[in-house]
Amino acid sequence: MYDVSDGLGKKLERISTFSIRCPLVMKGRSDTIFAVATGSGKAALQVVRISGLDTRRIIESLCFRVPSSRRASLCPLYDAAGLILDRGIVLWLPGPGSYTGEDSGELHVHGGIAVRDAIVRRLFELGARVAEPGEFTRRAVVNGRLDLTEAEAIADLIDAETEAQRLQAVTQMEGGLRTVLERWAGQVRQLLATAEVMVDFPEEAAEVMLPTSAIFDLIDEMEAMANARGIERMRTGLLVAITGAPNAGKSSLINALSGRDVAIVSTQPGTTRDVVEARVVLNGVVVTLLDTAGLRETQDAIEAEGVRRAKERAFESDLVLHLTESGNAERLVAPPTNGRVVRVTTKCDLGPALPGTCPISLRGEPGLSGLHEILGRELLALTDSTEKIGLSRERHRAALRLTTEALRGAVGCGAPELAAEWLREALRGMGRITGATDVERVLDEVFANFCIGK
Ligand SMILES: Nc1nc2c(ncn2[C@@H]2O[C@H](COP(=O)(O)OP(=O)(O)OP(=O)(O)O)[C@@H](O)[C@H]2O)c(=O)[nH]1
Ligand SMILES: [Mg+2]
Secondary structure (H helix, E strand, C coil), X not given: CCCHHHHHHHHHHHHCCCCCCCCCCCCCCCCCXXXXXXXXXXXXXXXXXXXXXXXXXXXXXXXXXXXXXXXXXXXXXXXXXCCEEEEEEEEEECCCCCCCCCCEEEEEEEECHHHHHHHHHHHHHCCCEECCCCHHHHHHXXXXXXXXXXXXXXXXXXXXXXXXXHHHHHHHHCCHHHHHHHHHHHXXXXXXXXXXXXXXXXXXXXXXXXXXXXXHHHHHHHHHHHHCCHHHHHHHCEEEEEXXXXXXXXXXXXXXXXXXXXXXXXXXXXXXXXXXXXXXEECCXXXXXXXXXXXXXXXXXXXXXXXXXXXXXXHXXXXXXXXXXXXXXXXXXXXXXXXXXXXXXXXXXXXXXXXXXXXXXXXXXXXXXXXXXXXXXXXXXXXXXXXXXXXXXXXXXXXXXHHHHHHHHHHHXXXXXXXXXXXXXXXXXXXXXXXXXXXXXXXHHHHCCCCCCC
């Protein structure tokens, strides 16, 4: 008699090789790359990174010795003629236990421009080439040292401007998202083992069933994460458009909120034509404010183009501040948007606010405090995520959608053979996020926005 639980155990053992961890994709030799990993310009120190098969030879040629591995060693660095270039801390980091997984090194030298140029020249002479943006991290992914979510988090951490962005990036870099995906993958593997037992032993395993309600719970959990956009908005920043009739005080407001004179202010209606952008941090959230052309019917072709652009940008904004002047009874309709709208009455030093709007004035009471309060609440609502772990990119969202579709397919298909195939598809969907599936296809996309030296 076939023992179902024993059969399940064996299946699971085999299926557990279906991992969402990143596979090794690079085979054979890799050339040796280098990059100045620190910022440009004069500084106390700069760090030059080297990675690839020739690293050891290059360090030996530079220092006339190879320092002990993984120890900071103070070494003079020499040119081809044996003349000293600089003296600095040299690290010899043999692979595979290095950041990239390859033989690597770091030169911590003085921060001067001439020092940098001399060392770069010498590294060229020794046969290394300048790294592409993100190439060190790309090699780390390719060599199985990092998965794609961790690599993306490293880019996010470098880009982080606010505390919330830093926290999000660090959580993902420490494997937060991967851990959730691994838990889900474990559940799907269990389901796959059940489906395969049903295929192999239809009679003995007749009492075995795919737990439909557990699959729906899993789908719900995944969809909740796919629909929560707080983390992604926190990472990319929010778009806030300021709209309203000509002369409503839009340019004055963008200047006041950004604390800079970014837009021309004048008594003449129709001053602003182009969309003027100002990047600011409000309540710990990165926000791009957009000042737009006053909305009105016009025969002026240039102004009409400004109005078209105003509507277009408002449409894609997360939040629209729609301004009406105090005393202007004609309440202009806010442009359509996918985001939320806050109605504001401006110039309240001159008269009362329209009902249901936030009153502001740049020339005395009530000032901007009420607007700051509402903005704070709105920004928090838009970026709030009760979960600290979530999807940070559209790429993740698309892959998770494939996963939930596959899980729905597994529930709906009836035949265990088909259910097993759908469940494998679900595992592949999750694997796309970490890079276990199709990693080479997404590498260029993931590393397009990296900086040189990382
Ligand atoms: N009294 C008063 N005047 C203001 C206030 N805010 C702006 N103004 C004035 O209103 C006029 C128009 O301001 P803008 O900021 O240029 O208005 P706008 O909405 O950008 O105008 P367009 O670009 O032409 O659509 C300027 O003369 C400002 O100085 C305010 O709070 N009180
Ligand atoms: Mg203006």
